[in-house]
Amino acid sequence: MVGTIEFNVAEMLPRTLYTEEHRLFQESLRDFLAKEITPFNEEWEKNKMVSRESWRKLGEAGFLAMQVPAEYGGLGIDDFRYNMIFTEELGHTGCAGPAVGYPLHSDIVLPYILHYGNETVKHKYLPKMVSGEMIGAIALTEPGAGSDLQGMRTFAEDKGDYYLVNGSKTFITNGYLSNVVVVAVKTDPKLGAKGTSMLVIDDTMPGFTKGKPFQKVGLHAQDTCELFFDNVKVPKENLLGQEGKGFGYMMTELAQERLIVAQSAISLAEAYLEATIKYVKERSAFGKKVAEFQNTKYKLAELATEVAMGRVFMDKCVELHNEQKCDSATASMAKYKLTEIQCKVADECVQLHGGYGYMWDFMVARGYADARVQRIYAGTNEIMKELISRKILA
Numbered sequence: 001m002v003g004t005i006e007f008n009v010a011e012m013l014p015r016t017l018y019t020e021e022h023r024l025f026q027e028s029l030r031d032f033l034a035k036e037i038t039p040f041n042e043e044w045e046k047n048k049m050v051s052r053e054s055w056r057k058l059g060e061a062g063f064l065a066m067q068v069p070a071e072y073g074g075l076g077i078d079d080f081r082y083n084m085i086f087t088e089e090l091g092h093t094g095c096a097g098p099a100v101g102y103p104l105h106s107d108i109v110l111p112y113i114l115h116y117g118n119e120t121v122k123h124k125y126l127p128k129m130v131s132g133e134m135i136g137a138i139a140l141t142e143p144g145a146g147s148d149l150q151g152m153r154t155f156a157e158d159k160g161d162y163y164l165v166n167g168s169k170t171f172i173t174n175g176y177l178s179n180v181v182v183v184a185v186k187t188d189p190k191l192g193a194k195g196t197s198m199l200v201i202d203d204t205m206p207g208f209t210k211g212k213p214f215q216k217v218g219l220h221a222q223d224t225c226e227l228f229f230d231n232v233k234v235p236k237e238n239l240l241g242q243e244g245k246g247f248g249y250m251m252t253e254l255a256q257e258r259l260i261v262a263q264s265a266i267s268l269a270e271a272y273l274e275a276t277i278k279y280v281k282e283r284s285a286f287g288k289k290v291a292e293f294q295n296t297k298y299k300l301a302e303l304a305t306e307v308a309m310g311r312v313f314m315d316k317c318v319e320l321h322n323e324q325k326c327d328s329a330t331a332s333m334a335k336y337k338l339t340e341i342q343c344k345v346a347d348e349c350v351q352l353h354g355g356y357g358y359m360w361d362f363m364v365a366r367g368y369a370d371a372r373v374q375r376i377y378a379g380t381n382e383i384m385k386e387l388i389s390r391k392i393l394a
């Protein structure tokens with residue numbers, strides 16, 4: 001029961017964000033996802049990860065990291081709306097595992113290499129990330145440091161022409177399949193935030209190992225795992241930007257990460273709502289359709305209103321971000337509010353499905369489990385409120 005969308009909730013209000021070219025792209029992507037992603041979601045959930053083949057197919061079709069310039073093997077599309085359509089359409093399949101992992105690679109991990117990598121690093125990793133031969137992950141969180149990243153302990157010791165890295169990271173999305181990981185490390189533990197740097201570590205480096213994918217509440221097709229670094233020799237050229245500037249790079253890049261999570265949240269919410277509208281029109285009780293009960297009509301009206309408002313705010317954020325005008329507080333508002341809407345919609349849609357809403361075969365049951373983490377990762381929603389309040393009170 002995934003990917004059975006008919007009525008288009010995303011289009012409840014006329015949207016001005018996309019041009020005719022965007023629409024054509026959206027349609028071809030939708031066809032691709034219906035053929036290459038949705039039918040495999042159930043199998044991938046059992047395997048706790050998507051297939052490597054799916055990454056290569058996305059790469060071959062030109063859907064990964066579209067912004068990468070031609071000299072590094074990409075299409076050089078300097079219009080973030082295309083990347084956002086990618087996340088939106090993945091969300092509309094209702095398959096949350098794929099909807100999280102592929103955009104993370106293209107729009108969260110890869111920008112660090114594109115923006116801060118030297119030419120050697122860019123030529124080494126970007127073409128293979130565009131083709132889907134190399135899968136990307138980002139490793140900030142540690143067992144003892146999540147929201148408070150300054151507490152991280154993974155240490156990169158300067159050994160002249162290389163860093164010797166020791167430590168571990170946890171809860172890493174795409175972790176098990178990852179070939180290239182952007183890792184936050186301490187290069188000078190005495191300096192706090194100013195002693196933090198970003199390194200690119202790849203799976204050919206001895207001493208880099210991975211744990212098994214975690215057993216999670218939701219996102220079952222996502223290979224979230226631990227990463228271990230045991231005396232890993234990382235060449236100096238794999239330092240991103242300058243030593244000690246890692247925190248600044250994270251602060252710059254995290255706004256886009258939050259917009260990606262927000263986009264997946266509102267798009268998945270639209271999918272749950274559409275699946276539910278279809279369901280209540282088909283299901284009968286007490287001699288009438290469930291859609292005819294006043295409670296159903298009012299609940300759907302409430303949810304549709306919140307989703308429509310969320311969609312308008314999201315589109316505005318995409319427009320601003322495309323012009324490099326979406327600040328951290330605005331991106332945090334989108335991440336906070338749209339993930340809350342996603343969780344509310346998932347919960348109410350389960351209720352409107354009755355017992356079937358609790359059965360894994362139904363999109364809303366999966367959605368109920370998948371949605372919860374969106375309020376936790378990419379910065380918890382409490383941290384989002386901190387960031388929003390800083391702007392309000394500045």
Ligand SMILES: Cc1cc2nc3c(=O)[nH]c(=O)nc-3n(C[C@H](O)[C@H](O)[C@H](O)COP(=O)(O)OP(=O)(O)OC[C@H]3O[C@@H](n4cnc5c(N)ncnc54)[C@H](O)[C@@H]3O)c2cc1C
Pocket residue numbers: 138139140141144145146147148170171172173174216219224373376377378379380381382383386
């Ligand atoms: C499925 C999944 C995938 C993930 N993917 C990645 C990934 O790819 N890469 C990565 O690096 N990390 C990833 N994470 C980690 C995620 O970003 C962290 O779990 C998150 O930042 C919270 O950190 P924590 O778990 O240590 O919780 P804690 O920081 O211990 O927070 C516990 C509670 O305290 C609250 N809290 C903490 N500080 C404050 C404060 N200052 N004010 C108010 N409340 C506060 C939090 O909001 C939370 O409610 C993932 C996590 C999950 C579950």
